[in-house]
Amino acid sequence: MRDAVRAVRPDVLARRVQAMLAVDVREELRRARVPVLVMEGTDDRLIGPRRSVGWERPDLPRRRLDAP
Numbered sequence: 001m002r003d004a005v006r007a008v009r010p011d012v013l014a015r016r017v018q019a020m021l022a023v024d025v026r027e028e029l030r031r032a033r034v035p036v037l038v039m040e041g042t043d044d045r046l047i048g049p050r051r052s053v054g055w056e057r058p059d060l061p062r063r064r065l066d067a068p
Contacts, residue, residue, distance in 0.1 A: 026056045036060050041067040 005013065029036070038054035040047075042064050054062050 025053065029053050029056050032057075038062045039065055041065050043067065 008016075036053075036057070038052065038057075038060050040052055040054065040062060044067075054060060
C-alpha cells in the first residue's frame with residue numbers, strides 16, 4: 001500500500017482524498033432495497049466509525065479487512 005501511495009503524485013493524491021471525503025451516499029444507503037455489505041479497513045485513518053456507511057445502517061452485515 002505504501003508503495004502504491006508513493007507512486008502517486010502528491011497533487012493527484014490530494015485530489016483523490018478530497019473527492020473521497022466529498023462523497024455522501026447516506027440517503028441512498030437508507031433507501032437501498034438491495035443487499036449491501038459494509039467493508040471497513042481495520043486501520044482506516046481517514047474514515048472514522050461515524051463516517052462509515054455502516055453507521056447509517058447498523059443492520060447491514062460488516063466485514064473488517066486487515067487494511068488501511
